[in-house]
Amino acid sequence: MNFSLKILSEHHKAEIEVFFEQASDYAILESGFSNPQSEAMNLLHDFPDGKVEQDKFVYGVFSQTNELVGVVDLIKDFPENNEWMLGLLDFIPSVRHQGLGKEVHQLLVEQVKSAGGKSLRIGVLHKNTTALRFWKGLGYQKFKEVMMTFGAKIQKVDVMRLKV
Numbered sequence: 001m002n003f004s005l006k007i008l009s010e011h012h013k014a015e016i017e018v019f020f021e022q023a024s025d026y027a028i029l030e031s032g033f034s035n036p037q038s039e040a041m042n043l044l045h046d047f048p049d050g051k052v053e054q055d056k057f058v059y060g061v062f063s064q065t066n067e068l069v070g071v072v073d074l075i076k077d078f079p080e081n082n083e084w085m086l087g088l089l090d091f092i093p094s095v096r097h098q099g100l101g102k103e104v105h106q107l108l109v110e111q112v113k114s115a116g117g118k119s120l121r122i123g124v125l126h127k128n129t130t131a132l133r134f135w136k137g138l139g140y141q142k143f144k145e146v147m148m149t150f151g152a153k154i155q156k157v158d159v160m161r162l163k164v
Contacts, residue, residue, distance in 0.1 A: 003103070020036035048079070059074070122135060
């Protein structure tokens with residue numbers, strides 16, 4: 001699939017909300033409910049403690065027809081220097097399982113490497129077996145397990161790392 005990767009901003013908020021409406025299955029799996037407006041604001045404006053706007057990269061994956069079909073949330077040097085946190089890589093259901101995630105991920109690896117990063121870190125819901133298979137297939141290795149609260153749900157999360 002031909003696509004373009006563009007930086008998202010407040011200007012794209014309505015498109016991001018539509019994206020989260022179409023890709024609500026992940027939010028429901030994670031927290032039990034979907035709130036596209038809140039998810040769009042969080043994607044654009046949530047930062048971990050100690051991080052600033054310049055450390056966060058929010059990308060949209062756009063189809064040839066300029067439809068927002070995927071989103072990326074990437075944090076530089078978090079939780080430690082030279083490690084980048086991939087907070088979200090998600091696609092609308094109609095474009096999943098076509099190799100797009102792998103292609104976008106390769107661009108992110110190149111970005112991290114060119115900025116001097118040594119690894120990428122992700123947290124994957126333990127019960128999301130499809131995602132776990134995807135990340136393992138890209139070479140990520142689980143190095144710890146944590147319990148996290150999302151809405152009213154407490155979830156086991158596999159924390160994984162890829163050395164780049």
